[in-house]
Structures are given as C-alpha cells and as structure tokens.
Amino acid sequence: MDLLALADFHLVATHRGFGRASRASGQSKASLSRHVRELEESLGVRLIERGKRTLRLTDEGVVLHERTGSQIGEIKEALQDVKAGLGRPSGRLRISVPLLFAQTSLGSLAAAFLEAYPDVLLDVVADDRFIDLVADEIDAVVRVNPRPDSDLVGRCFLRNRLVLVAPPALSRPGLAPDGQIESIPAVLRHGAAEDEAWRVIDEQDGRERVFYPRAVMRLASPLSVRDAALAGAGAALIPRTIAVDALASGRLVSWGLSNQAPTEIWVLHASQRLASPKVRAFVDFVCHHFQDDGRQDPLTRD
Template sequence: MELLGLDSFNLVVRHGGFGAASRACGQPKATLSRRVRDLEESLGVRLIERGGRSLRLTDEGAVLHAQTASPVEAINDALNDIRAGLGRPSGRLRISAPILFANTALGVLAAKFIEAYPDVILEISTEDRFVDLAADDLDVVIRANPRPDDTLVGRCFMRNELVLVAPPGLSRPARVEGSAERLTFPAVMRMGTGDDDVWTIIDADDGLPRRYHPKAVLRLSSPLTIRNAVLAGAGAALVPRTVVAEDLASGQLISWGTASGPEIEVWVLHASRRLVSPKVTAFVNFVCDHFNAPTR
C-alpha cells in the first residue's frame, strides 16, 4: 500500500535515517527499508541514495517529501486520535512563536496547556523569521501582524499598543506653543529604524497628539533589551505595553503617551488545507481563552 510506504519514507526522512527512524517508531529497520523500496518500485524512481553515511534524498525524493509529509502526518494524527478516543487531543504538537511572546507569556501558557491536556507533547521553537508550516514541519504558528495568507486560518487573541516610556528622571521635551512640534529626545530604538523617524504620540496628560523626533543613542533588536536599556537610563523608547506593564505600575518607568495608529495584533494560526486535529483545535481555543479573546 503506497500510503504505508509514504509514511515509512517520511518517517525515515524526518529522523535522518533508517536506524533512527526504527528506534523512534519501534518498527524493524528491515521493514522500513522494504516499504521504502516497494514505494520506489511502484513509482519507478529512486527516492533515497543508498550507501552514504548520512541520509541523502534524490531530487524526486525531496519533492515527494515536501509535498506529502504534512498531509500524511495529518492522516496519521486523525487515525491516532480515533484510536485514542474521538476528539481526544494527543500526540506531538509543533509550534513556532516570536521570541518576545515566548519570553513574556509562552512558558506559563505551555505549562497550563499540558496540565489540561497531558496526552499532548508540545515542541516549541522561538524565532522571528518567516516560517512555512509544511516546509518547517509545524502545526501552529503565533505571529504579530501576520501578512495575508490564504493558506492559513486562525484567530487574533491579543492586541497590544505601543507606548512611549522613559525613566522618571529623563527630562521630557517641552511643548512649544504655536510651532510645528518636532520634539527631540534621546531614544533607544529598534534596529532598522531611521534617523529621520518621527513618532506621533497621543499625550498621556492631555490626550493631544505630539510629534517626537527620536535621537537614537542605542539601536537594539529585542524589545526586552530595549526595555532594560530604558530602565538603566539610556533614553526613552517606543515599546509594546505588555513589555513594560509591570514597570509602569511600579513607577520604575513613566508613560509619555501611546502611538497613534493601529494596535499590534497577535494571531494563532494553522494550515487551512489540512485536517485540523483535536490537538490543534484545543491549543487554538486554549490560547484564546487564556487571553480572553472575543469569540468570532
């Protein structure tokens, strides 16, 4: 049966060889080898180059793995769910999340999720790069302001505004009545921002817009690192409110106002063209419930 051969083939590719795949699944190495060989014969092409010390796919093998790994695993997930009890979340759940979200919220969320669903094994990678669910062998991605993609579906579970924060001792630029405001101050900024950036801020005191011209004294890649630099007195910075909420509450930082414009939206997403397993549905709903996201 070609589906059985496909399953064995993708298992071998995922684990990097017949021996590792055999140890992972508990099936004899000879059985896996025979199934892959039968699949090659049925297709009339070689999929794996034999004889090397490491696994090497042929061009045909690489194409077959890229196009079948995710659908075959989705079918296996569905079969396993049925065997374990219809609708019962179980098995490995692979998630990609942004570094900031992972550092500030994901640890607690993951611990509560596995307490609620002990048969699910979470595997979480933290990265800010663009990921492809099929190519990167993922079930779920969490992303801020994701670009439109008709291959993904999901829900927005959190909105986050940008707030201009400073240490209490930093002098705030004085407003000049009757002038075109372009108030300059020392700033800690994200890498990639320009020297001519202007931030339009809704003032925390009177609710009126102010135009600030940040003068970069540091450029850093992480909002958490930026927050730490501001706490140390380097300057003011525009950061997500969730990063500095406790600092604002304790008075270690003060708010000069919030950025005008749309808020940051954080989404939990999964593939739209694959079987949605109970574990994926459970995780999406759990995340949204955890952050009290409105129902659709």
Template sequence: MDINALLDFALVATNGGLGKASRASGRSKATLSRRISDLEEQLGVRLIERSARGLKLTEAGELLMARTEGPINEVAEAMTATRDGLSKPRGRLRVASPVLFSQLAMGRIAAEFCAAHPEVTLEVMAEDRMVDLVEEQIDVAIRVNPSPVSGLVGRCFAKDRLVVVAAPAIPVPPPGVAKAVPSVVFSTFKPTHWTLDGGRLVLEPIPRITLSSFLMIRDAAVAGAGAALIPQSIAGEQLARGELVQWGTISNVEVALWVLHTSRRLPAPKVRAFVDFMCKRYPEQVLALQG
C-alpha cells in the first residue's frame, strides 16, 4: 500500500474536504483526489462519497480512519521531525492566547522566544474564545483553567489569584455578615457574594459600573469607583504604589495558566521549545503582569 496515499486520505478526512485539505497542505485538490482514488482502487472499496454538498466518509472510510489515525499521525510527525531536524526548532509557530495575557505579556515573550530561536517565525492570536487547534491550524494554545477533557496536553506554567481591591479612600468593611459594597464588575457578572480569606470577610457587590476588561475595572477601582474583583497579577504595581488596597483573596479559587498542544507522542521541535520556554520563564509559577 502507498503510504503517501494513506497520508493524503487522512489529511482529507481530518480536514473534512479536498478544499480545506488543499489549503492546509498546499497541495492541489486534483492530486489529493487522485491519491484517494488510487487508494480506493488498491483496497477495492469506496472510502469517500462525493456529492455536490461535499465529501463524506463511507463506513469503510470511517473504519480505515479509526484504525490508522494514530499511527498515521505518528508517521507524519516522524517525517516532519526528521525533515526539520530532531532538535532544531524552525518554521512558523502559531499561538492562541487570552486577550489580557496577550496584551500584557505576549509581546515581550514573543521577542524573547524568537531571539532564542531565530529560525522560528511566531504568530500570536489574541483570542478569548476556545479555538480549535486542528481546524484552525494552531500549534499552541494558552488557556486559563482548561478542561481536562479538551483532548489537549501540556503543562501549567503560572498561577494567579483573584483578589478584591479598592482605592484607599474606600473603607474596608468589618468582618461579619455579608456587607453590601458599591463595585465595579465584569460584563458577565451575576448576583453573588465574594467570600474572602476563608470566610473572614463576605461582600455583596452592588454593581455601579460594568466593564468588559479587567484593565478597565482595575483603573476604575484606582479612580475610586468601588471595590473590584480582579486577578492579583495585574494589580501588583498599583498595590505597591498605594493606589489600591487589597481587601482579601477569593477563597478556594485557583487560576492556572496552561500552555497546551494537541495530544501527540512526537510534538514538533518548535512546539516543545515553546512549552519549555514558557515554563522556564515562570520558574516559581508566579504570574506578574505589567500594564
């Protein structure tokens, strides 16, 4: 059996059509179609049904894909690793990162990573949505508290905490039953209580201003608009200068940042290099952002 024909079949099946497979691989649709036809001829079965609405795997095609997808991926990755060099990161690396982390950290990270790996071209997309790494041809994603069932693997490189802060002029409520406090809240805010330091202080936030960015919320808090719940990593400078006072830390909530890639036994050298770089950049896993 022609291994190249099998690779092309997997490419078309994974991308859901000849057009997407052609754009993903840079190979012509005619070549991909011919390879699949050759494979069907060798096996004596039809693998893909062709219609005006696109392509669909037959039962035989689904069986072949299920049985060969893992080995085929390993073969393709091994060939890529051999071509690119077993330890030399090179080529284009596409990274999806949350908007806030991108704005405050990814510019410096990108510059430092490319200086360390001059044969890598880095493309960073600031996205808060859950990007599909395979469908959108993204190599690495940085995510906050990712779902364990996402099908991705990687490492936690930094941790953060959620804290309630306010300008010094706003008095800190005394401990006890829930205290209503004027607050600046995120756009997804729903009525709730902020329980701080294991129950030492319980607050009932009363929204005065609703904003869609933690940076805007922080700046509004500095201006005295009310208490605010924000990541501690973006308030370090304001706390140090006395522009904000930290009232407490949200109990039992950990914010973990992970660098993730598709579940593969042989990740590309550029992917391994980026994962290692992110973990070494935050050796104590303490996140501190400037902005």
C-alpha cells in the first residue's frame, strides 16, 4: 500500500472535502484526487462517494480512516522528528492532568520543561474527567491511582501520603475522664464519613494513634481544606505534598501520617502508538523533576 496515498486519503477524510484538504495542505485537488483513486484501485473498493458539492466516506472508507488514522499521524510525526535532527523533541505536546496537580505542581514543572526543551509547545488540559487519549488527541496523561489498562504504559513518579495536620493553637486530645478519646474539630471534604476514625502513625515514635473527627465544615477541594486548617478552623487529613510548606514554616503541625496506602501518581501514554521523542522526553523529565524536588518529603517520593 502506498503510504503517501493513504496519508492523502486521511487528509481528505479529515477535512471532509478535496478543496478544504487542498487549502490545508497546499497540494492541488487534482493530486489529492489521483492519490485517493489510486488507493481505491489498489484495494479494490470505493472509499469515498463523490457528489457535486459534498462527499461522504463509504463503510469501507470509515473503517480504514478509523483504524489507521493514529498510525499515519505517528508515522508522519516520526518522519518530521527524524528530518529535524535525530528525533529532537519538538512540536505541540498535549497533556491532560488532574485539577489539583495543575494547581499545585504544574507551573514550576512546565517552566522547567520549557527551559530544557524550548522547541516543544506544551498544551495542558486540566480536567478530572476520564480522558480517552486517542479520541481527545492527548499525547500523555497524569492520573491518580490508575486502573490497569493494556492500552497505556508509563511510570509512577510520586507516592503521596495523607498527613493529619492541625493549627498550632489546637490542642492534641488525650483520654477523656471516662477513658474514651475525645473528638477533634475537623475540616472534612465532601463525601468523607464523619464517623470514620483517623488512624495515623506518629512520626516521632512510630506508634499508631486514633483521632475522631467532628466536622465543623465540609469543603470541595484539598486546597480549601488546607486553607481552612491554616486559618484555625480545625484539623484536617490532606495530601502531604500540599502541606509541606505550612509544616516547614510552623503554620501547621503534624499529628501523624495516615496508615492508608499512599496515593500513586502516574504519567501515561498510549502503548499502541509510537512514543515520539517529545513524549519520551516529558515522561523522563517528570520523573526526574519530582525525584530532584528538594521540597518533597522522602516518604512521598517513588
């Protein structure tokens, strides 16, 4: 099969017309039409029904377009990368990340990546919904605790523990006269169970301690929960990565690390597509960036 003819077929199918494909690519309509016709003849099927003003894909054309579109794009990108100079990372890199990651980590990461790879245009979508990499035209995605997926490959670059923090003025409770542990005023996220005990490991002596939260408010995001704790509203169980600065400065104190399994954060890309130089560079850069970030506590790193 002629790859040039297949690429021109995808160009026409994507733009839904020879004229629009011609204007987008700079090729003549006659050349595009000839290549598509040659492809149809080599396959022995009609791929496009041509009308006076419009065209539509046949069933065979739809199958060919859907099954080979991503591969053609990757082949063209690989050829461009090689032509540019031994696969140097360049071009637009479209990334999807969760909202909290975008709010807390993306700015410094993106600036450092730009300095290292000035020929790459980083295009980031911040969204907590599930992203289909192919359908949404995403090159790589950052996901929290991703489920196993045979279509995706990648690396875990951060393991994040929950830490029980409190404003310094809030006294750590002891045993009440009846022998029961007192409840503590707490800032909870929406959906958190109020009657669930907080079990944490004391970082000083390694012993487990149990606290019982009494909700004084419920907020939507971990950042707003942290800020309410900073303002003195109560204790909070939050990701350690967003509490590091406040703990270091003494604006919050730690009552222990949660005994829950750490949250894993992964950077992933499609395994059935060629990993372009820019995708490989981004994956490696993210992993090294968090390993070298001096603000991170060793317990939060991979």
